[in-house]
Amino acid sequence: MRAYLPQFELITPTALEDALKLLAREPGQWEPFAGGTDLMVLLEAGKLAHQRFLNIWRLKELHGMEETRENVTLGALTTYTEVQKHETLQREFPLLCRAAAVTGSVATQNRGTLGGNIANASPAADSPPALLVYDAELELLSARGARWVRYAQFHKGYKQMDLAPDELIARIRLPRRANVAPGFSPASWGWHEYYSKVGTRSAQAISKVCFAGAAQMANGRIADIRIALGSVAPTVVRCAKTEEFLRAEEKLTPAAVQKAQEILAGEIAPIDDFRSTARYRRRVAQNLLGEFLGSAVR
Amino acid sequence: MPDAAKVRIAFRVNGSEHIVHAWPMARLLDVLREELRLTGTKEGCGEGECGACAVLLDGALVNSCLVPALHADGASIITIEGVAQGEQLHAVQQAFLEHGGAQCGICTPGMVLAAVNLLEKCPNPTEADIRNGLAGNLCRCTGYMKIFESVVAACKQQR
Numbered sequence: 001m002r003a004y005l006p007q008f009e010l011i012t013p014t015a016l017e018d019a020l021k022l023l024a025r026e027p028g029q030w031e032p033f034a035g036g037t038d039l040m041v042l043l044e045a046g047k048l049a050h051q052r053f054l055n056i057w058r059l060k061e062l063h064g065m066e067e068t069r070e071n072v073t074l075g076a077l078t079t080y081t082e083v084q085k086h087e088t089l090q091r092e093f094p095l096l097c098r099a100a101a102v103t104g105s106v107a108t109q110n111r112g113t114l115g116g117n118i119a120n121a122s123p124a125a126d127s128p129p130a131l132l133v134y135d136a137e138l139e140l141l142s143a144r145g146a147r148w149v150r151y152a153q154f155h156k157g158y159k160q161m162d163l164a165p166d167e168l169i170a171r172i173r174l175p176r177r178a179n180v181a182p183g184f185s186p187a188s189w190g191w192h193e194y195y196s197k198v199g200t201r202s203a204q205a206i207s208k209v210c211f212a213g214a215a216q217m218a219n220g221r222i223a224d225i226r227i228a229l230g231s232v233a234p235t236v237v238r239c240a241k242t243e244e245f246l247r248a249e250e251k252l253t254p255a256a257v258q259k260a261q262e263i264l265a266g267e268i269a270p271i272d273d274f275r276s277t278a279r280y281r282r283r284v285a286q287n288l289l290g291e292f293l294g295s296a297v298r
Numbered sequence: 299m300p301d302a303a304k305v306r307i308a309f310r311v312n313g314s315e316h317i318v319h320a321w322p323m324a325r326l327l328d329v330l331r332e333e334l335r336l337t338g339t340k341e342g343c344g345e346g347e348c349g350a351c352a353v354l355l356d357g358a359l360v361n362s363c364l365v366p367a368l369h370a371d372g373a374s375i376i377t378i379e380g381v382a383q384g385e386q387l388h389a390v391q392q393a394f395l396e397h398g399g400a401q402c403g404i405c406t407p408g409m410v411l412a413a414v415n416l417l418e419k420c421p422n423p424t425e426a427d428i429r430n431g432l433a434g435n436l437c438r439c440t441g442y443m444k445i446f447e448s449v450v451a452a453c454k455q456q457r
C-alpha cells in the first residue's frame with residue numbers, strides 16, 4: 001500500500017558541509033536522496049525503510065566530470081544521460097556508456113545516477129560490472145574527512161557496503177588505461193570490449209545476467225583481460241580466477257575457452273528467483289564468456 | 299515522529315508561475331493533477347515503468363511519479379496541456395490524430411511527450427532511435443505500430 005505522505009521528511013541542504021554535518025550528528029537517521037528512481041518506487045509500494053531523507057540532488061560538488069592525465073572522475077550524481085553524452089567516456093570507457101544506454105528508458109536515464117546505482121547495491125545493477133572492469137575507485141566523504149576505496153572491495157555481501165552511515169559517495173574515479181594523447185582510444189591499443197545484458201525484454205528489464213569484459217589483444221594473444229558480471233551472486237563480481245587463467249594461456253583454443261567457462265562457473269553463485277533460475281544464469285554467463293572471447297580473437 | 303511540515307514550491311508550468319504547498323515527498327504527478335488540476339498527466343503504474351506520467355522538467359523527459367515535487371522547485375515544466383500552441387496542435391499531436399496513434403488515450407500524453415522530446419533531441423531519428431525513445435512508454439491498445447507510424451509522420455512533417 002502507498003505510504004502515508006506526511007510522515008516523510010525531505011530536506012535540502014544547499015552546502016555539502018551542512019549535509020555532512022547533519023549525517024554526522026544523526027548517523028543512520030537520514031537517507032541520502034539522489035534521483036529517486038529507486039527510492040520513489042519504494043515510497044509508492046509503502047516499503048521505504050527510512051522516514052527522513054537528505055536531498056543531495058542540488059549539491060554541486062557531487063555533479064560534474066573532471067579529466068586529468070591519469071583519471072576521469074565523475075560526480076556521484078552523474079546521470080545515465082550525462083554518461084552517454086560524454087565524449088571521453090564514449091572513447092575510453094565504452095562499457096559504461098553501453099550500461100547507461102540499457103538502464104531503464106530515457107526518463108529513468110535522465111534522473112537515475114551512478115552513485116544511486118552503486119549505493120542501492122542491487123546485484124542486478126547494470127553499471128557496476130562496467131565499473132569493476134575499469135578498476136573504479138570511490139571517494140567517500142563524511143564530516144570526518146574523505147577516503148578512497150577500490151570499488152572491487154566496496155560491496156561486502158548482499159546489500160552490505162563499506163559505507164558508514166555518516167558517509168556519502170562523492171565521486172567515482174576511473175583510471176585511464178595509458179598515458180593519454182588527445183583522441184586516444186583504447187581500441188587502438190588492441191583493447192576489445194564487450195557488454196551484454198540479458199533480460200526479458202531489451203528495454204527496461206532488470207537483468208537476468210549482465211556481462212562486461214575487456215581484453216587487450218596482442219598478436220592473437222591475451223595481454224590483459226578483465227571480466228565482471230551482475231545478477232550471478234549476492235554482489236556484482238569481478239572474476240579474477242578466470243582472468244588469471246586466460247592471461248596465462250598462449251592461445252585462445254576452443255579447449256582453453258571451455259576451461260575458462262568451467263572456471264567461471266566456479267566463481268559465480270547464481271540463485272533461483274522470480275526473474276530466472278540458477279541453472280539458466282550459469283549457462284548464460286558461460287555462453288556470454290564464450291561470445292566475448294570469440295569476438296576478441298576475431 | 300510527528301508529521302513533517304508542508305513545503306513551499308515555486309515553479310513554472312506550461313509558461314505560468316505557480317506556488318504550491320505540498321508534503322516534502324509529494325510526487326510531482328499528484329501536485330500537477332490535484333493542486334494544479336492538470337489531469338492530462340496520467341498515472342499508470344506509479345513506479346516508473348509505463349511512462350503515462352511523463353512530463354518535461356527543464357527540458358528533460360521524466361516520469362513525474364518518481365519525482366518529488368520539491369525537486370521541481372524553481373524548475374520549468376511542460377505537461378501535455380502545454381504542448382499545443384493555443385489551437386495549433388504540435389506536429390506529433392496532429393500525426394497521432396491522423397494516423398490512429400491513440401485509442402483509449404491513457405498512454406497518449408506520455409507517448410506524445412516522449413515523442414516531442416525525441417524530436418527535440420534528435421530531429422532525424424532512425425527507426426531504432428524512435429523505438430528507443432518510446433521504449434519507456436507502455437500502450438495496452440494500439441499494438442504500437444500506429445504510434446510508431448505517427449512519430450515517423452511527425453518527423454516528415456517537421457522537416
Ligand SMILES: Cc1cc2nc3c(=O)[nH]c(=O)nc-3n(C[C@H](O)[C@H](O)[C@H](O)COP(=O)(O)OP(=O)(O)OC[C@H]3O[C@@H](n4cnc5c(N)ncnc54)[C@H](O)[C@@H]3O)c2cc1C
Binds near residue numbers: 115
Ligand atoms: C523503471 C525503472 C527502470 C530501471 N532500470 C534499471 C536498469 O535497467 N538497470 C539498473 O541498474 N537500474 C535500473 N533501475 C534502478 C535505478 O534507476 C538505478 O539504480 C539508479 O541508478 C538509482 O539512482 P538514483 O539517483 O535514482 O537513486 P535514489 O533512488 O535517489 O537512491 C538509491 C539509493 O542510493 C542511495 N544513494 C544515492 N546516492 C547516494 C550517494 N551519493 N551516496 C550515498 N548513498 C546514495 C540512497 O540513499 C538510496 O538508498 C530502474 C529503475 C526504474 C524506476
Ligand code: FES
Binds near residue numbers: 341349362364
Ligand atoms: S505512472 Fe509513472 S511511469 Fe507509470
Ligand code: FES
Binds near residue numbers: 403
Ligand atoms: S491507447 Fe490505450 S493504452 Fe495506449
